[in-house]
Amino acid sequence: MKDITPLVQHIEKIIPLDDEARQALAAKVTSRKIRRRQYLLQEGDVCRHYNFVLNGCLRMYLVDEKGTEHVLQFATEGGWIADIGSLHTDQPSHFFIDALEPAEVLRIAKEDLIDLYVKHPAFDRYFRVLTENAFVGMQQRVMQNISSTAETRYLHFLEKYPHLFNRIPLVQIASFIGVTPEFLSKIRRNLMS
Amino acid sequence: MKDITPLVQHIEKIIPLDDEARQALAAKVTSRKIRRRQYLLQEGDVCRHYNFVLNGCLRMYLVDEKGTEHVLQFATEGGWIADIGSLHTDQPSHFFIDALEPAEVLRIAKEDLIDLYVKHPAFDRYFRVLTENAFVGMQQRVMQNISSTAETRYLHFLEKYPHLFNRIPLVQIASFIGVTPEFLSKIRRNLMS
DNA sequence: CCTGACCCTTAACCTACCTTAAGGTTTTTT
DNA sequence: AAAAAACCTTAAGGTAGGTTAAGGGTCAGG
Numbered sequence A, B: 001m002k003d004i005t006p007l008v009q010h011i012e013k014i015i016p017l018d019d020e021a022r023q024a025l026a027a028k029v030t031s032r033k034i035r036r037r038q039y040l041l042q043e044g045d046v047c048r049h050y051n052f053v054l055n056g057c058l059r060m061y062l063v064d065e066k067g068t069e070h071v072l073q074f075a076t077e078g079g080w081i082a083d084i085g086s087l088h089t090d091q092p093s094h095f096f097i098d099a100l101e102p103a104e105v106l107r108i109a110k111e112d113l114i115d116l117y118v119k120h121p122a123f124d125r126y127f128r129v130l131t132e133n134a135f136v137g138m139q140q141r142v143m144q145n146i147s148s149t150a151e152t153r154y155l156h157f158l159e160k161y162p163h164l165f166n167r168i169p170l171v172q173i174a175s176f177i178g179v180t181p182e183f184l185s186k187i188r189r190n191l192m193s
Numbered sequence C: 001c002c003t004g005a006c007c008c009t010t011a012a013c014c015t016a017c018c019t020t021a022a023g024g025t026t027t028t029t030t
Numbered sequence D: 001a002a003a004a005a006a007c008c009t010t011a012a013g014g015t016a017g018g019t020t021a022a023g024g025g026t027c028a029g030g
Helices: A005-012 A019-028 A084-089 A110-119 A121-147 A150-160 A170-177 A181-192 B005-012 B019-028 B084-089 B110-119 B121-147 B150-160 B170-177 B181-192
Strands: A030-034 A039-041 A049-063 A069-075 A095-109 B030-034 B039-041 B049-063 B069-075 B095-109
Touching (some): A019 A121, A039 A049, A069 A170, A095 A110, A121 A150, A121 B121, A150 A170, B005 B049, B030 B049, B039 B049, B121 B150, B150 B181, B170 B181
Antiparallel strands (some): A030 A095, A039 A095, A049 A069
């Protein structure tokens, strides 16, 4: 019923796990199904789990004072999603996480993860590398927001996430790159001519 | 001549080091002085070292096609600075790192760091936590760029980096928050009235 | 087959921010 | 001490992108 093979494979691309570590992981992880539009995290709640996506598509976003949504992250098969800030500090999150498509995740609670870190340093290594990669991605995004035009950001998005382009609504992509859907529509028209 | 106490103290705020780890670290780390405006990294070079700042002030920035500089990060006492993307992939960096004030850093080469990781898992832990915190910071910055006005971003900057406000030129702050110095000047005037 | 919830586009008008250019002050270098 | 470089401000005019409003297409459910 619960198959953590995809997760183990993902980890072993970075560092091999011995049997003991693999079993410890299996014991801590639980699987969960999320329906379309169902929340995995809501603003004001403390984020208590890391989530590894087995299939489907999730998003993490912020809602500003005007009620506008701003997407911080998408996560599909093989990706992780959580509000790490909230998870670490036990402070209420400012974000929502929900499903754009029905999804299935493996989740692991913060305390269990700490336990894994202590007993199996391989997990420290794995999450260090994982976070370093995520950090570099965020850095590139900051650079683009500061230095590029919306059109350039859109083209970069298509290059970097080709599998998302015809999988999620345009309005979500607009929100991710930081423009209104109307303006993104205009950008696309300009690109075609 | 080489005193790594500030670095050890910084690490031990996160995880204690045994004598052996401390000595291994001391053996790998070298100190270096940087004059004002001197480069620690130039675009096109591969970043080979992590740098821990003992004193002074450094910045990492990108120069776009038009020749405009965009600041990604400042680093002062107790901060780390490096192009982690380049360091990891051995690809040439797109960034420059230079000194806004004369500075002194402790640097450690990538290979030596890997060696430390293998022999002392405590370093995996330390850099995992370090990177997680940096990641959260970048995430907040992305959110602000997407959802806030320049004035709000400026106020947040003052809140988050009060020690930098009257230490670095205005033009650098403008570059960091993603506006022109002229416009930041206007923002300040509006804030005073 | 019809209805309603999304989803995408177009267009007119508006605003936050950029560009260019100039002048004054402070800091660094010679 | 002078010259040069860096720094900060002001203001006029321009542009990228936002806002509002409307219309049409698609698809799931009744």
